[in-house]
Each structure stands twice: as C-alpha cells, then as structure tokens.
Amino acid sequence: MHHRANALSPVPSNSLFIRERDFGGEAVALDAAPSAVRVELLGGARTIAVTVVPAEVELATASLTGASRAAALRDLDAALGAPDTALLLYVALQRARIWRRAAVVSAEPSLAPLQLPPLAHGGLRAAPLDATMHRLFLACDEAGRALLAGRFVAEAAACLSRHAEAFAGNAWCRAVHAGRLAREQYVAALANTHQYVRYTPRLLARAISVCDDEPLRDHFTRHFRGEQKHDRLIEADLRYLEADVEFVLRAMAPWGPTLTFMSVQESMVAFHGDLTGFLAAPFVAEGLAARVGPLVLDDLADNVRRWGYREPARATRFLVSHVREDGGDDGHWNATLAVLARLLRDDTTQQRFLAVLHLAADAFTASYDAYADYLTLFTPPLLADP
Template sequence: MTATQTSKSSPLWQTRARPQVVTYKATDKLDVVIDRVPQAQPSLLATLATSAAAEFLAPESLAHTLGQDVAVVDRASGRALAFASVLAAEGTDFQTRTRLAPSALERAAYFTRVHVAPDAPAGTQAVLMYAALRTARSWGRDVAAFLMTDDDTPTARRYGLVSLANVARVDVPGKGAFRAKSQRLDLLLHQTSEEAAQAGQPLAPSFLVHEILDTLQHQLFTPVTSARFFTAVDAGTLTREQYIYALTQLHLFVRFTTRLLGRCVGYSPTTELRTHFISHLTGEVNHEIIIERDLEHLGENPTYVKEIAQPNLPSRQFMASQESAIGFYQDPLLLLVAPLAAEGVTGHLAPGFMEKLNACVASWGVKDPQKATRFLSSHIEYDGGEDGHWQGNLDLLSKHLHNETLLRRFLTLLRVAADGTLRQWDSYVGDVELWTARPPAQ
C-alpha cells in the first residue's frame, strides 16, 4: 500500500487503468459497489443518511484517503442497503482518538462510517463487513479496528470484538462513551461469510476470487515496478554480470515448469482441469532452452547453470511454494499461485522494456542484443491483464474456490509466491551489487 506507483508514461510496463468504481455480484440478490477512493459525500450514502449504525463512532473527517468505500445494493431495485468505509488505520480518526503510534497501526484496518437500512434483509451487514474487510486483507492487513460504544453491543458480541486494554475510553460530548476495539481479520472474514450463508446470502465464488487480483496488485504488481532489476534497466545501469545472474536464477526454476505441470495433469480429477493443465504445459515446453541460448549469445557456457548452479533464497522461496502445492498437497489448483505471480510480472512488461534492456546489452559490446534477450521478450505476449489467459485462470478458480476457507488457503500460498517473486527481481541486482558500486566522490 505504500509502494510508489510507476508513472503511467513508463515505457517498461503495459498497465491497464483500473476503474475507480466497480460493481461485483456478491450474492444471488446483492451487489457490492466499491469506490477505491473514499468520498467525503458518497452518492450511495445519501439514501442511508438516517441509518447510521449507533454502535459505531462516525469519523469527523476523511482527510486520510488510503482506503475504500463499500456499499451493498439490492440488485433488483438498485437501492443502497448498507454502506461502510475501510481505511488504513494510521493517520485516521482512529489514531487521533486512541493516540496510538502509526507503527502500531500498520497492520490494522479501520472499519467506520457504517450505515445499514433498518429493513435490510438478513445477512446484509455480514456481506458489508466481509466485502470491506477482505479489501484490507488484500492490502496485507491482519486486524480490524473499530471505535464503538462502550457497551456490550450486538455487533461486538457477535464477532467477539475485544477492547484495547491499553487505550483509554473515548468520551465524545453529545455522543457518549466509546472504546477502541479490534479483532483478527481471519476470524471476522470466516464469521461474516458463514453468517451471510446462514442468512440465505452465500457469497458468490466469482466475487470471492476477485480478491486474488487485488492481492497481487497490492503485494506484487505495484511494488515490483520499483524492484532493482527494472530500475537498473530503466536507468541503463544494468551490468552484464547482473543480467547473467538473473538468467541463471530464472533457469533454475523455469526448467522444472513442465515437470510440475505434468504432475498437475496427473493429479487433476476432472477432464476440465486436465485439459487446462495440458494446454498450459504445451505452452511451457523447453522454455529453459531459450535461456540457455541467451546465455550462449552472451558468450557464456550454460553448463554451469544447467548442472551446478543453485537457487538463491528468493528463488528457493518461490520454488518451495509451487513444489509444496503439487508435491505435498497434490493440489493442481494451488499450483496456480506460481504462474499468477511469475507470469503476471513478465506479462506486464511492455515493448519499451525490451528496447531499454537491449540497449543495456548493446552497451556491453554484444552484437544483435535481441538474441540475448529472447526469453524475456517471449513473455511480452503473455496477457497479464484481467482478460484472456489471466481471466481464464480466475474463471477456473471461481469454480473451485467456492468458499472463504478454500480462498484463504489459496491466498496464503499466493502471498508466499508473490513475496518470493518480488524478492527475486530485487536480488538479481542486489545480490551482486558490487558490479555497480562506486567509491564516493573525492
């Protein structure tokens, strides 16, 4: 959430603008409308102005804009039934009221500005809380924070919200006494998803899997644009030795791709899954040979890479995620965390990236530099966006990750793979930084 966004004019990345306001089918009868920038006067809140949930202390301001507005809407009538805002807790009214240090709130999301229509159908508040708090989970937050009345309220009781023992009671003239309360996100998301289902509003699988893309966007696609390999290419400072190291590390896991996908074919229980992984396997055959040819064009003997070299720690982390998915859990769907992370990055590379990389290679005195960059250029064609191959994976997952428990299982391993991928692209330069180190100016 704090990573610097790459400029839209950057020639390295082909990015697709994400709409600020999106609508998802959350249940058979309810839609969720998300505004990715909290608004001072949201239009969907106008009809709920008299329905503020008395349990919650509404914020005095929304100067802190790191968060989202979430509304639950009746699909048939288009009427807003519930509304809330979820914000990164640091810098908000929650911090002001509690006087907690920003460092104590970096893993917390503030759930506030809560409105629920008195005649909303059963399960509406649960859908609202789930939709808002899963957003916080995609940011990497672990706990939810609330400012609530200093009573044993129905919401606090139902979800086991715990008062923060070290924070004094908040007395607000004209409004009453309030307490800072909290609970773990994993517990809240489980409870709200179960409550929604029991109320006849089970969450749609297609709604659940949208969190996968949001998680990758926040945990990988945004911060990786600042990874040292890509900033070095952009600045033209990437050295031959660093590039060779990058190709070496890429080879060490790419060469296992077809073997892992072969296991996925074997463990797939349905024709649909087997067909998917057979197609994926066919597109990955001998990709490591492309890397070997890139190395040969650079004048390197690939024998060391093929027979002796070992993965660095980030590569091993990424490899462990995919190997455990199919080797231990024997779950081909879990293995999709690997291509979603790895191919998601290379799929966002733009032709402008190749132009800059080839310029770096040419600066080392290499003739026909494009013959040394064929592996990365071959992945430019991969669609890292929200349609095509990417959407095909999400559609497949939506058929199988049909509840919160299965989704969370996938997300935890996805974050391991995404973190490994991010660290990989940093390590390709950082591990061998000496090649670009300079003594201080005299």
C-alpha cells in the first residue's frame, strides 16, 4: 500500500526542546548502547513523549524473527494527530537509526500516525525504518525539518562513536595492547594504508575539479594541501622497520578489506559524483584516528621496542602525525563536522551519508582485523606457551 507523504500533521513553527532520558530520569547520550529511552518534546501546547526500545528486549516483540534488527515504539503520550507528533517520532527513530536498526515495530494503536502495516503476529504493526523516517520528515514543516537537520551531524558523530568502540576492540588493537603485535602485522597495516593514502591528493583534486559549491571546494582545497606527501611518512616508517618498500610501491595489491575501503571513497567521487558521500570516508578515517589513535600509540611503541628497534618514533611517524592533525578542536575531523552541518539538510541526504559512513567504517575495521588475523602465524607466543 502506498501512503501519502503528507498524511501526518505538520510540526508547528514555535520553538521546541527535545529531552531524551532513561527511566531513572538521567540523560542518555546519542551514542549510548541500545536501551529503552523516553523521548520528550517540550515547548508546544504541552509536553508529548514516546519510548523507543530495542525490539529484542521488549516483551511484545522479543520473540519476533529479526527482532535484533528492529526498534519498538511504545507509550506514546500525545493526542492522536497532534501537530508535533511527526517530529517527536522522527527524533525517537533517529536513535534506532544510530543502533543500525532496519525496521520499526509497535503494538500500540495510538501510533497510527506512523502508518505501520499489520504483521501476522499478535496485533503488531511494522515497517522499514528508512521509508517510515522519510515520511515523518516530509510531514514536518520547514521549522520542524530545520530542527531535525540540526541534529544530523550529532547523529552521524554518534554513529562514528559506536564504530570507534568496535574499532578499538579489533584484532590488531587487541594485539597492540597485549604486547603481542608482530612486526609483520604492523608492516601489513602500514603497507595497506599506503595503497590508499598515496591516492588521497588525487581524489581530493578530482573533488575540487567537479565541485560547484565554493565553501565545499575551499574545504577540499585545504584538505588537499594538508595531505601532501603523507605516503612518504609511511615509506620512511617502513624503511626503518627494514620492510620491502619497493614491493609496496611497485607491486603490492591492497588486501580485500582495504580495497573495500578504497572503493567506497573512489566510487563516491569518481562515479557517483556525490561529494557529500565522499566526505564519509575521511569522516571515518580521521574520526577513528582522533578517537582511537591516542589509546594505542604508547603500547605500539612498546611493541616496536620488543622487535629490537630502539627508536619507536621512527616507525610511527605516519600514525603520530594523523593522531595530531585529525584530532583536537582545530583538527581535520572537526573541520569536516563544520562542513557537514551545512550539507546534511534533508532526510534523503542524511540516510545516504550514514549508509556510506557505515560501509566505510565496517571496511576500515575489517581491514585492521585482517592485518592481525591474516598473519597470526607471526604472533609471538605467550611466555607460558611450550
């Protein structure tokens, strides 16, 4: 069944305030682990609210096949057809989108504004999350959409924050912290990184050449200037570690997970011409460097010393430079945030950006898992090993 996009009442233009709390009354950050959250909208005729919860922990939906990929809505406290209901529900489902849920489900007739078709299960109704959120966004008036768009960068940052937790626990980082990273596993990371870092200025140059948006073109130009010869830092690190630099430069093919990350950004700029989507790759790489990099550098230096190299700083120039340049209030990542705040202004653009973000982050994490897992043959034994 097709639904009219304007089936919901528009959001009023008056000032509204959003509050998101757990059932103890404490504020819940957007990047918090999935749990029941009460979302309140204040400032209209009265406070209205709804609860969003992971479907697998909700009694009415826990037994559903695929519950772990859905979010449930319940306890809607709003008059049926209230003009700001669409905004409230969109805000609640933003949290479900951060949880990477693909469907929304509810047992409550009061949630009829969502236009959820019935499921053949216990009076439940459900729909794909993307189409539902799109209809809700269109049901808001200009002021409501502006309020929602003002949350898009925070939503993207929350998605990346959850990816950073996963990245910090990848096989490569675990080996670093345990003092069991092999030289070959670190060389693999540097060598594969070189495969795409050497192309970054060229991709940025292409973006500059096709960009008609002057502020965005200026951002790419500044980034282009800051990315010059970073591949040379990797080469210097590799030479200090006595790796085969000529192989890396002339003959090496990137490993599959690395090639996936490369393909994401290359396709965005070279095939699709989607410069907002193109920003997702540096958003991921720089964001993870800024968040996770400082946590591994000291332990990485200890691993380098264990391999017999007395000057770890000579083996970590590339990583150290990116932790420094990508992090901080004036780092590359925060500069990208400022640009995205202007570009992410509608639901379709946001959904596409988040899809590219997740694709890039999954590939980036998988690549570091591969640098360790593909080469476990070189992992040093524990002292207790025979």
